[in-house]
Amino acid sequence: MSDKKNIDRLFQEKFKDFEVSPDASVWENITTQLSPPRKQKKVIPIWWKIAGVAAGLLLLFSIGNLILNTNDAAFDEIIVNTDPEQDIQEQSKQEKSTPVDSLSSQELVEENSSETQSKDLNSLLNNKSKKAEPHLSIQKNKATSLVANTDDNSQKNAAKKEIDKVLAKTEIKTEALGLVQDKAEQKLIDKPKDISTVALDNTDQKEEVAREAELSIPEVIAENTTPDADKNEDTKTHKWSVTPTIAPVYFNSLGSGSSLHERFNSNKKTGAVNMSYGISASYAINDKLSVRTGVHNVNIGYSTNDIVVYNNLLQSTANSNVLRNIKFNKEGQLLSFISADEFQYAQVPGVLSNQIDATIDQDLRFLEIPVELQYNISNKKLGLSVVGGFSALFLNNNDLYSVQNGESTLLGKATNINNMSYTANLGFGLDYKISKKINLNFEPIFKYQLNTFNNTSGNFKPYFFGIYTGFSFKF
Amino acid sequence: MSLDQLIEKCKENETAAQSDLYKLYSGKLFALCLKYSRNKAEAEDNLQDAFVTIFNKISQFKSKGSFEGWLKRITVNTALQRYRSKGVFDIVNEEQLEDTYVEVENDSIDLDFLLASIQELPDRYRLVFNLYALDGYSHKEIGKLLGISTGTSKSNLSRARMILKEKVSNYQAKLSSQSL
Numbered sequence: 343m344s345d346k347k348n349i350d351r352l353f354q355e356k357f358k359d360f361e362v363s364p365d366a367s368v369w370e371n372i373t374t375q376l377s378p379p380r381k382q383k384k385v386i387p388i389w390w391k392i393a394g395v396a397a398g399l400l401l402l403f404s405i406g407n408l409i410l411n412t413n414d415a416a417f418d419e420i421i422v423n424t425d426p427e428q429d430i431q432e433q434s435k436q437e438k439s440t441p442v443d444s445l446s447s448q449e450l451v452e453e454n455s456s457e458t459q460s461k462d463l464n465s466l467l468n469n470k471s472k473k474a475e476p477h478l479s480i481q482k483n484k485a486t487s488l489v490a491n492t493d494d495n496s497q498k499n500a501a502k503k504e505i506d507k508v509l510a511k512t513e514i515k516t517e518a519l520g521l522v523q524d525k526a527e528q529k530l531i532d533k534p535k536d537i538s539t540v541a542l543d544n545t546d547q548k549e550e551v552a553r554e555a556e557l558s559i560p561e562v563i564a565e566n567t568t569p570d571a572d573k574n575e576d577t578k579t580h581k582w583s584v585t586p587t588i589a590p591v592y593f594n595s596l597g598s599g600s601s602l603h604e605r606f607n608s609n610k611k612t613g614a615v616n617m618s619y620g621i622s623a624s625y626a627i628n629d630k631l632s633v634r635t636g637v638h639n640v641n642i643g644y645s646t647n648d649i650v651v652y653n654n655l656l657q658s659t660a661n662s663n664v665l666r667n668i669k670f671n672k673e674g675q676l677l678s679f680i681s682a683d684e685f686q687y688a689q690v691p692g693v694l695s696n697q698i699d700a701t702i703d704q705d706l707r708f709l710e711i712p713v714e715l716q717y718n719i720s721n722k723k724l725g726l727s728v729v730g731g732f733s734a735l736f737l738n739n740n741d742l743y744s745v746q747n748g749e750s751t752l753l754g755k756a757t758n759i760n761n762m763s764y765t766a767n768l769g770f771g772l773d774y775k776i777s778k779k780i781n782l783n784f785e786p787i788f789k790y791q792l793n794t795f796n797n798t799s800g801n802f803k804p805y806f807f808g809i810y811t812g813f814s815f816k817f
Numbered sequence: 818m819s820l821d822q823l824i825e826k827c828k829e830n831e832t833a834a835q836s837d838l839y840k841l842y843s844g845k846l847f848a849l850c851l852k853y854s855r856n857k858a859e860a861e862d863n864l865q866d867a868f869v870t871i872f873n874k875i876s877q878f879k880s881k882g883s884f885e886g887w888l889k890r891i892t893v894n895t896a897l898q899r900y901r902s903k904g905v906f907d908i909v910n911e912e913q914l915e916d917t918y919v920e921v922e923n924d925s926i927d928l929d930f931l932l933a934s935i936q937e938l939p940d941r942y943r944l945v946f947n948l949y950a951l952d953g954y955s956h957k958e959i960g961k962l963l964g965i966s967t968g969t970s971k972s973n974l975s976r977a978r979m980i981l982k983e984k985v986s987n988y989q990a991k992l993s994s995q996s997l
Contacts, residue, residue: 347986348918350950350977356931361844368840368861372868376835404840428842650901748873 344410369633398588398619402813409779488573553748557716580816581626585636585783587812591618593642599800600701601758602667605681606646607800612701618808622712639708640735642806645701649679651744667797668742670754677753700746704756705740714767727771729787735763735794758796765789765806778817785810820884835872841953843868844886846892853896853946855936863899866981867892891951899963900940918982926993927984934984938977946977 469817556761594613601605622636634638712729740759743750791804823841826834846867850860870891876885935943944963948954949970956974957969963970 349982351936352926352985353946353950353981356926356928357852358850360848360852360928360932363844363862364847364864368847368868369843371865372839372872373832375865375869376872462983587921684820706942747870758914808909 344566350372356475379719380562392432393631394617394619396586398586401446401621402586405584406780406813406815409584410816415445439730444666464768503599515772580779583626583781583814583816584621584622585812585814587619587636587638587785588771588812589618589808591616591642591806591808593644593804593806595644596803596805597801600646600804601756601795601798601799601804602646604799606649607701609649609681610647612647614645614703616643618710620710624716624814629721632716633714634716634717635711635713637713639707639738640806640808641705641707643703643705643744645703646700649681649700649702651677651679651700651746660775665764667756667758669757671752677751679744700744702753703741703743703745703750705741705743706737706759708735709738710735712767723775724783725771725773727773729769729771729785731767733765733767733789735765735791737761747785758798760793760796763794764792765794766792773814776813779815780814780815783810783812783814821880822879824875826880827872830872838871841972842888845885846888849889849892849952851897851932852935852942852951854899855891855943857941859899863892863896864896867895868893877949891953893932893948894962895946900944926988930988934981937984938980942973942977942980945973946981949974951977987997988995 592613592615595601595611597608600611602610618638618640620636620638620640622633622634622638624632626632679700709734711730712728712733716727716729718725718727720726736757740755742753742756744753745751767787767789769785772781772786773781773783786807786809788807789805791806794804796804818837822960823834827838843864845879847860850863850867851857854860854863867888873874874891878884938946941963945959948959948962949956952993954962956970959965959970960967965973
């Protein structure tokens, strides 16, 4: 039977229930394509971030531990420097040159027999009998101060022996202190000359006490009565500090240009939030001003959105679409990119939306070496400061990806990024003083990139902004 | 399991559900790919790309429209993407030809022949004919999809019909001469 038909109808009718089963290999290819890109793209960055935070914390605690454990030694040295050197030297010489301790002690006591000094001694002794422990610590300080001073005079051997002696004595003294104290007091007041008759330990103690009285009574009293004195000394001498920092870093451009191609100038750019971590060292020039530097690893990235990506069939069409700032790898060479704007995005029906939401993602990693000045506006418990300076950026890694439908393809590298570039930095810092030596810092800093990209188009003004957080340890 | 449940499981990336969905729709979608492609190998590539897109984007499917329609749109788009690199389409004569009628013997025409005829069409004619005649897109939509004017789309359609008509006529002539 013959029938006259519109050709469209002929095909429509024939293809109405047209179904063909594809080869099994197609499904296999689909499954291999489905799982790996997701894992690679989404899981690894999270692990990297967690690992980064963990490493930062580890670094922080280990450095903190190190510094806290060495605090005592540093503290002693500080006191040494403020001691009157001369007197101690004389003292150590006297001790060495007199074979019989009791003799020297007699001499000393005689020298110190003026009323005022014996009063001082009394007060000192009273003080000590009340506070046996502080006394001990002072003794120890004196002992170490002896080491330092005699060292200066290249009498190391002698000094070491003396210190052994003094330490031995102080040990005995602490035991004997309570028992002997009352007697000693009495004798000092009533019969200063009879001191030599007291037991050896006792005379040693007196010698020690007398020496202290002669040397540094004002100082000891000062230490005992004005605890604030310590603080002043601390703040003056803590010129250095070390700060491991970790910061979320947001990258974007101030203008509307593109670092890739002028056809993407008006495309929407989305900055990525990455992590920066590193360590910085700071030196306080004075109370207000400090200079600092360090090393930071900084990742920045951003996406150029609304891009149409398509496969090239012919090499000739590929060439016409090559972006001049990208060195494509093999896979990237097969793709072409145009802005959705060129494609009249607004009028395109929804069916196309799965093709024009591709992005080109740029991932950059730098080693950053900042040189910054920090000016303290407020030095209270919660301090405020202004930070300004420059950073040198050394390019470490440079990748471009095309991301479409959740899949990312490595395209190649950007060719317009300088291996070394600079940023101008400006920000402010908040620091909370947890203790004399530890601060918690919080510093939002804006870094304007001066010459990171060459050959950009439009008004591309890249910057990154980080909130640098870390504990700083002073020493 | 209902279709909605299957879609939900696919959104959770369950491999078994993805496999079921594939079994359910691969036949129809592969047929679609065959019509839009030059040959079987290209159609398989398209189907593969389309399913990868489908599974990656299924979380974006909001149960508003028809799921099958959504699958077909993705598949068609994947097929078109292959040819979009020729972005600036060649300029062609935009004259319109009259509607083409052809005399056919009922059931005498083999489906494989029709498919081959479509696949042998020049790329643009094939795409326009498929979109307009078989999948119900308007010339305006086709124009936007392919980046051509509606006039060009109409002209391409006419030329595709001409070619197909000629092929079908020749085929029938051959058949009748054989049967005689």
